[in-house]
Amino acid sequence: MRGAVFGAVQSPAVRRGVVAALATASLLLSAACSSGGAEGSPSGTASASPTASRSSGSPSPGASADQPPAKGSVKVVSTLTEGLESPWGLAALPDGDLLVASRDEGTVHLIDGESGKQTLLGSVPGVSPSGEGGLLGLAVSSTFGADQLVYAYLTTTSDNRIVRMSYDERRPVGQRLGAPDTVLRGIPKGSVHNGGRIAFGPDKMLYAGTGETGDTGLSQDKESLAGKILRMTPDGEPVHGNPEADSVVYSYGHRNVQGLAWDAQKRLWAAEFGQNTWDELNLIEPGGNYGWPEAEGREGEEGFIDPVAQWETSEASPSGIAYAEGSIWMAGLRGERLWRIPLSGDKAEEPLADPQSFLDEEHGRLRTVVSAGSDRMWLVTSNTDGRGTPQPGDDRILLVEVE
Numbered sequence: 001m002r003g004a005v006f007g008a009v010q011s012p013a014v015r016r017g018v019v020a021a022l023a024t025a026s027l028l029l030s031a032a033c034s035s036g037g038a039e040g041s042p043s044g045t046a047s048a049s050p051t052a053s054r055s056s057g058s059p060s061p062g063a064s065a066d067q068p069p070a071k072g073s074v075k076v077v078s079t080l081t082e083g084l085e086s087p088w089g090l091a092a093l094p095d096g097d098l099l100v101a102s103r104d105e106g107t108v109h110l111i112d113g114e115s116g117k118q119t120l121l122g123s124v125p126g127v128s129p130s131g132e133g134g135l136l137g138l139a140v141s142s143t144f145g146a147d148q149l150v151y152a153y154l155t156t157t158s159d160n161r162i163v164r165m166s167y168d169e170r171r172p173v174g175q176r177l178g179a180p181d182t183v184l185r186g187i188p189k190g191s192v193h194n195g196g197r198i199a200f201g202p203d204k205m206l207y208a209g210t211g212e213t214g215d216t217g218l219s220q221d222k223e224s225l226a227g228k229i230l231r232m233t234p235d236g237e238p239v240h241g242n243p244e245a246d247s248v249v250y251s252y253g254h255r256n257v258q259g260l261a262w263d264a265q266k267r268l269w270a271a272e273f274g275q276n277t278w279d280e281l282n283l284i285e286p287g288g289n290y291g292w293p294e295a296e297g298r299e300g301e302e303g304f305i306d307p308v309a310q311w312e313t314s315e316a317s318p319s320g321i322a323y324a325e326g327s328i329w330m331a332g333l334r335g336e337r338l339w340r341i342p343l344s345g346d347k348a349e350e351p352l353a354d355p356q357s358f359l360d361e362e363h364g365r366l367r368t369v370v371s372a373g374s375d376r377m378w379l380v381t382s383n384t385d386g387r388g389t390p391q392p393g394d395d396r397i398l399l400v401e402v403e
Helices: 013-032 216-220
Strands: 074-081 087-092 098-102 107-111 118-123 135-140 149-155 160-166 181-187 198-200 206-209 229-232 249-251 257-262 268-272 278-283 309-312 318-324 327-332 338-342 356-358 366-371 376-381 397-402
Touching: 074 376, 087 149, 087 366, 087 376, 098 135, 107 135, 149 198, 181 206, 181 229, 198 257, 206 257, 257 327, 268 318, 278 318, 318 376, 327 366, 327 376
Parallel strands: 087 135, 135 198, 257 318, 318 366
Antiparallel strands: 074 397, 087 098, 098 107, 107 118, 135 149, 149 160, 160 181, 198 206, 206 229, 229 249, 257 268, 268 278, 278 309, 318 327, 327 338, 338 356, 366 376, 376 397
């Protein structure tokens, strides 16, 4: 049910007791990081099956039974580059070149947008890679042409934080990134669920998706930066219009936000890992409570915002998302496929048509998808991250085209 408020969820005492028990069990499950919990299990690993579930791609509640099927297809146009080690964040420069971050090596490479040539820009000091932490999301300043600033979300020995670095192509290879300047610190870290996606929105503000680190209670704690979507100025300060004037918290009740994207109407969408049952695509409202750990998937609970679309964890384990050609495109890790969710311009609470999957198990785990303009997108594989099955040439950046 929609209509969440930025406040405590009122519920009967009995329900609170049940919820507390479920939260305790959820903590134990998180430690084991089952199915969709730990960025998706290795290829071929079975997941716990829900006892009663709506099959993925089924219409949203209230959708018409004769809802028209989505049309179109996707093809891989070319492989831009290969041989990348644990790629995670990807950001496009104004000239068409790309920046890619290695989670485990803590490095940033420049990828020529035409030839695919790789040039090491530098290592980011302070990165402490372990588990699902390391050098994660990248974003370039919305005024990059003037300030040449690159933003990164990274894990240190004590926390997750967002930093920015100057980029100067006149410096020697391997030294083209300046010293990191911390924009925001104190985001809780864990061996799992570190979030990591950052992006500049249409309002030129910086957004970040965080995880609850396996400590489920942090998602509902509005004093914590974990299990949230954050909105801040490029300097890391709270933005006018945030739910609370002195806080960068924009929405809460998230388990592990992995994808952020805006559609043509400037609506913010986010992809999120579920525990054992449902992965989610959410339409984000300021101050919205998305339910974790008290709700997973569509539960219709008052005070929580239900996802617009949901998937069984074996078919998704969603990571990056992008908007192109009237749809949200979602990369799947454990699902090893690219999902298309056609959007309705006037009914934000439901897709225009059922989600479709493409490239099923053709390229392994898919980590990040970024718009390349018009009907094209960049797609990053994630088979060298310790959970995939690397093939010769992994990992890759693919250019895909919507047909």
